[in-house]
Amino acid sequence: MRDILLDAAGVAASLGIAEGTNPWHWLKELEAIGQDELEPLELDRRQAARWLDLLRVPAEDAAVVLATLPSRDREPAWWWCLERDVHRLLSNMGEPDAPRGRWPAFEGNQYDDAQRCHFIHVALAVAPATLSYLSGLGIPEEIAFASMADLARHMAIHRRVHRSTGVEAAWWITLCLRGELVELGRLQYNRFTLGGAGSPLWYPENEAIERGAGFRPGDSCLGIHIPEGSPLSPAAVQSSLEMASDFFCRFFTVAQRRVATCMSWLLDEQLAEYLPAKSNIVAFQRRFETVPGSEEGDAQVLKFVFRAGPDADLSRLPQRSLLEQAAVAHLRAGRHWQVRTGWLDLPPAGTPPLPGEA
Ligand SMILES: CC(C)(COP(=O)(O)OP(=O)(O)OC[C@H]1O[C@@H](n2cnc3c(N)ncnc32)[C@H](O)[C@@H]1OP(=O)(O)O)[C@@H](O)C(=O)NCCC(=O)NCCS
Incomplete structure (x- = not known):
């Protein structure tokens, strides 16, 4: 056989x-x-x-x-x-x-x-x-x-x-x-090289070079990811970023500045038109400097908010939360959601114990 x-x-x-x-x-x-x-x-x-x-x-x-x-x-x-x-x-x-x-x-x-x-x-x-x-x-x-x-x-x-x-x-x-992926508290992180296959939407090459170490093609970088789960509270995000700072200094040291990026529908500033300034998503956005440019994110919003496909019938989607209402109203108005990239510097490394350590 x-x-x-x-x-x-x-x-x-x-x-x-x-x-x-x-x-x-x-x-x-x-x-x-x-x-x-x-x-x-x-x-x-x-x-x-x-x-x-x-x-x-x-x-x-x-x-x-x-x-x-x-x-x-x-x-x-x-x-x-x-x-x-x-x-x-x-x-x-x-x-x-x-x-x-x-x-x-x-x-x-x-x-x-x-x-x-x-x-x-x-x-x-x-x-x-x-x-x-x-x-x-x-x-x-x-x-x-x-x-x-x-x-x-x-x-x-x-x-x-x-x-x-x-x-x-x-x-x-x-x-x-x-x-390659590590989950540290509320967020996940992965290492990648800028300009490589896993790069997010990024600065044009000349601007990336001008920005210096950490931004240039070939520089080692981190990706931040948000698994679905508990609310993205500012305290949980801060604690995760602090853990990441310590973790990557210890286990994957690099000599240069290493920025952490996030490419997501969650960084679409249009969300702030619908969500209150104190919402977790808007607070999360404020941590990042956004990179110019975007990709269309309608499919991501349908996927991550409703677990629906790109051809979902808008009239059948649940309208329980502010975000669900915003997602549909925006598309009904003929507008589109965007996927944006943002970056931040991790907080300075301290020495808090990592989970699993005394
Ligand atoms: C990221 C996430 C945890 C944020 O949720 P959160 O902490 O509740 O966010 P906010 O406080 O800003 O929520 C604002 C409003 O949107 C609602 N909301 C947030 N995320 C929602 C989601 N995925 N689906 C439906 N409603 C959502 C909240 O319930 C709240 O509505 P309300 O005020 O009517 O109660 C959540 O969106 C999620 O789990 N997303 C899936 C994972 C994901 O998208 N990852 C990124 C992939 S690129």
């Missing part, structure tokens, strides 16, 4: 993936990885169950993940994908500027359980290596596990939206599996 599945076409036929679709391009990318490059992969039910527990995946979803766990002999096509996806993550562990590659969006109930759980199987196979990479740097286990919490968080979003087991935005979780 296994011999006929050594290429993307055989795997695509076995999994019912049509030529030219996004998953088909993903298989073609996996096919480029030679059999001899692959590390031996062990992912049995016991290891998977242990990591589902460690990563706090609820029992209802864990059961589906375990029921679809592929085996080398019984589901050779899924095993072929698993081995190669795991390889792509392991070979770029801790490499923030390495290409992320293509990841299929098996989201929603048009996909079956095996498809929707594939990325979760990948995550369970990689998680021990992620933990040992982070622990090897001396990062406290509590921070390491907090940083890996995105898998369960994005599975919870999938369950909320589709009422089934799956993971929302699998491509995003690659950041946490490669050990």
Whole structure:
């Protein structure tokens, strides 16, 4: 059985993936990885169950993940994908500027359980290596596990939206599996090089150079991310920024100034037309200096405020909160939301203990 599945076409036929679709391009990318490059992969039910527990995946979803766990002999096509996806993550562990590659969006109930759980199987196979990479740097286990919490968080979003087991935005979780994302209190951070693949919308090159160290192409930078969850209170943000200052000084020192950037719909100053000055979002905006230019952010607002797609029917969206009302009123008026980049300097490093340290 296994011999006929050594290429993307055989795997695509076995999994019912049509030529030219996004998953088909993903298989073609996996096919480029030679059999001899692959590390031996062990992912049995016991290891998977242990990591589902460690990563706090609820029992209802864990059961589906375990029921679809592929085996080398019984589901050779899924095993072929698993081995190669795991390889792509392991070979770029801790490499923030390495290409992320293509990841299929098996989201929603048009996909079956095996498809929707594939990325979760990948995550369970990689998680021990992620933990040992982070622990090897001396990062406290509590921070390491907090940083890996995105898998369960994005599975919870999938369950909320589709009422089934799956993971929302699998491509995003690659950041946490490669050990690049750290969660420190309310915010997450990742390292990247300005001008590299992970760069946000930024200053034109001449202006970036004029601004000096920290802003120039090739300079090491930080990204700030806001996972959904508790309110973005100024105190929680301040505490997270202070933790980040200490954390990056300790574990990823750089000689130059290193600014922290955020590229988000949350930095669209038009939000201040609708939200009170004391709202958490507007207070968060005030911390950043915004970079000129923007990208259209309607889809991001629909996604992050309503978990709705870009073609959502505005008349059916909930109108409970001020933000929900603003999001719809703005689009109804024929206006567009913007994604903006902002930057700030982290507070001076102190010596507060990090979570997990005495
Ligand atoms: C970032 C976030 C925590 C801010 O929430 P917050 O701290 O409550 O923000 P504010 O205090 O400024 O909220 C102002 C109003 O908007 C509402 N609101 C804020 N975020 C909301 C959201 N995602 N969906 C619906 N309403 C929201 C609040 O309930 C409040 O309404 P009210 O005054 O009628 O009660 C929240 O928007 C969130 O979880 N977003 C998802 C993650 C995200 O967007 N990340 C960025 C990705 S680029």
